[in-house]
Amino acid sequence: MRQSAGGWIKCHRLPQRTLLIHAAETSAWTNVQVHMDQMLRHHGDIDAAPGLLDFAVNVCGSRPPAWLRERLIAELDGLGRYPCAAQDAAARAAVAARHGRDPAEVLVLGGVAEGFALLPALAPRSAVVVHPSFTEPEVALCRAGIAVRRVFTDAAHRLQPERIPAEADLVVLGNPTNPTSVLHPAGMVRALARPGRVLIVDEAFGDAVPGERESLAADRRIPGLLVFRSLTKTWALPGLRAGYALGAPDLLARLAAPRPPWPVGTLVLEAVRACSTPAAVAEAGAAAERTVRHREWMASQLADVPGVTVHQPAAAPFLLLRMPGGERVRTALVDAGIAVRRGGTFPGLSPDHLRVAVRPPEIATALVDALRAALP
Ligand SMILES: Cc1ncc(COP(=O)(O)O)c(C=O)c1O
Numbered sequence: 001m002r003q004s005a006g007g008w009i010k011c012h013r014l015p016q017r018t019l020l021i022h023a024a025e026t027s028a029w030t031n032v033q034v035h036m037d038q039m040l041r042h043h044g045d046i047d048a049a050p051g052l053l054d055f056a057v058n059v060c061g062s063r064p065p066a067w068l069r070e071r072l073i074a075e076l077d078g079l080g081r082y083p084c085a086a087q088d089a090a091a092r093a094a095v096a097a098r099h100g101r102d103p104a105e106v107l108v109l110g111g112v113a114e115g116f117a118l119l120p121a122l123a124p125r126s127a128v129v130v131h132p133s134f135t136e137p138e139v140a141l142c143r144a145g146i147a148v149r150r151v152f153t154d155a156a157h158r159l160q161p162e163r164i165p166a167e168a169d170l171v172v173l174g175n176p177t178n179p180t181s182v183l184h185p186a187g188m189v190r191a192l193a194r195p196g197r198v199l200i201v202d203e204a205f206g207d208a209v210p211g212e213r214e215s216l217a218a219d220r221r222i223p224g225l226l227v228f229r230s231l232t233k234t235w236a237l238p239g240l241r242a243g244y245a246l247g248a249p250d251l252l253a254r255l256a257a258p259r260p261p262w263p264v265g266t267l268v269l270e271a272v273r274a275c276s277t278p279a280a281v282a283e284a285g286a287a288a289e290r291t292v293r294h295r296e297w298m299a300s301q302l303a304d305v306p307g308v309t310v311h312q313p314a315a316a317p318f319l320l321l322r323m324p325g326g327e328r329v330r331t332a333l334v335d336a337g338i339a340v341r342r343g344g345t346f347p348g349l350s351p352d353h354l355r356v357a358v359r360p361p362e363i364a365t366a367l368v369d370a371l372r373a374a375l376p
Pocket of ligand 1: 043110111112113114134174177178202204205229230231232233238241242243
C-alpha cells in the first residue's frame, strides 16, 4: 500500500491467508497493509474491555428498553419459520411512514455496518471517503480492491466541499460525524449530489440530534442519495444488528445485489417496526434532548480540566477531546477503571485525541475526576 501526497490509497484484494504468509515473510508492503487494516478496523468496543466503566462505545444505556425487549421476546416463537416477505414489507412500511417515504425506498439492514460492507456492489470508479469519520466504508471498499481517496475536513472538522473531486462517483460522509461530533449543514451535504454520483450520508446518530436537525432522511428529491440509519445506538441493540438505508429503489437494489436470501432475521425486522412507531420516535426525541443537557454538562466539566480541549460545537452523543500525551492518559484511565475510545486510529486524528460517550452527570463525574488525576 502506498499513500501519495495527493491522498490516494491503493488497496489490493488479498485473501486473509495470503496476508498472513506475506506478514510472516515480513514483507514491508504487506505489514503496512495489515497494520492499516487493523487500525481502520479498530472500534470502541475493543477499548471497552470487560469491567471498565464504558465511555468508549456510543450506545445509550446497557440494554434495550423494557417495551422493546417485550416486543422481541414475543417474536421468539416465530424463529421456527424463515423471515417472510410480509414481515420485510411491514418493517419497510413502518420506516417509510416514519420518514415520509415510500416502502420501496427502504432497505432493512443488519446495522449500518452491513450497508457499508455492501458498498463494493456499487462498483465505484472514483470513491471518496470524508475523514475523520467512521472507517468501515473505507475498509469495505479497500478490501474489495477499490481505490479510495481520502478527503479531509478542515482544522475545525468542517466539511470542505471544494476538496471533493468533481469526478468522484461515490462520496461517503457521516452526519453527525463520528468521532468529531460535528453536524454539517444539510444544504452543504445536499449540494454534494451530482448526476452520476452516489452520495452516502451515514446518519447512524441522526436520531440523537433533537428534531433530527440537518437530516436528509426524508429528502426524496436528491438523485443518488442514500441515507444510512442505525437503530443500535439509541435503542441499545448493537448485539442485534439493526438499521436501514433510504434511497431510490434502483439504487437500493444495486446495493442489495450480493446479499444472501433472508439477509436479516425476524427479530431485526420486528425491532425495525417497533423503533419506527410515533411513540418510539417521540421517545428517541426526548432522549436526544436529554443527551444535549448531559453533553453540555460534560463539555463544561471536561473543558475545565487543565490540558483538555473539547471540540465544539458538538452535536452527537459523544465528544472529541484533545490533550497532550493522549495515549498515556488513555492508559492511565484504564488503570483507573475507565474506557475511552482512542483517537489515533482515525485518519486525520492523532493519539492525542480521545472520544468519550456522553453519559449522565452521575456517571460522567468519574471520567472528569480520573482525567484530572491523569493529567499533570
Ligand atoms: C458513525 C457510525 N456509523 C455506523 C456505525 C455502525 O452502526 P451499526 O451498529 O448500525 O452497524 C457506527 C458504529 O459505531 C458508527 O459509529
